[in-house]
Amino acid sequence: MNLLDHIAAVAELAECTGCDHRALGADPARRLAWYRAADPADEAEFLAAVLRDPDPATGSAAAIARIDDRAQRGPGFGRWAARVRPAVAAAEPVAARLAEWCLLHDALAGKPVSPGAVLAASDWAQRRLAAAVDGELLAFLAVHGRTRRVRALTRVPRPVRARRLACDD
Template identity: 35%
Template sequence: MNPHGTLPDPDEHVRFAAHLDELRQVADVDEVDLVRRVLTDPDPTMAQSAVLRHLDRRAAGLCLDPAYEAWVGAMAQAVSGRPFLTRRLREWSLLRAVTLNLPWHPDDLLTSSNWLQLKAAAAANTEARQVLAEAGRTKRIRNTARAGLDRRTGH
């Protein structure tokens, strides 16, 4: 059901699957244009969801790659004006910094979404785990971070 209490248009499901398929296969040189085109879909929620899945997949694959910086800059321009997608890119960059032991600020981690806090709590960065074990937003985040610290210390 959609927010209006009616069943979604079946075409939305077809378009969503088609968008995901196109995004999975897009050449790097065409990626920005395709993301922009998907975001013009008549169903903005569905379009954003398809692009979010794409961003998550690509960011996870590029996180350790030096090409990440250029990619995230291009994607930030492509999703400009879409606060949720822009925030997700920022959070991927913070997760990358935590993962690669690049400079990051604990306050940025503590004000991030539950999604990022949980990912960072499971990452191998001891400082991030300590911050989240103490002040993570949810019990699950704090417990995940503590469990990672305990495994590291052998408790």
């Protein structure tokens, strides 16, 4: 499938009739913004289509951006993640980002998280955890954090903080 056919197929999924396929094909940054702003009825099918973009970097970046945007909205993220997980499973960096957001949401909701998952998390995820959690998980990161920066974040004096991400699942 060529790029313009791909864009047409994704536009159909997103129910976007007024987009300029040639402009989107000529500019990966514009296409990424378009992917990010779309409001498809079936998010899993849409993400799978985005990941088939002929430019793998654009497809992965757009999928990760959509996951980041959805995760930061908070409520309902766990159910949303479960629905889209199969669609992104073959794209390792995208699946890893989804798993890390699930880890962050679980930790901030007070759910138990696996020390192995925390150790396997990227520096990005460990920094977010170190800046947001308290208690045993914070102490664990103080000793086992991936980088000096993560371990230093655990020593920053902090007042009692409200949770930054709200979860309803």
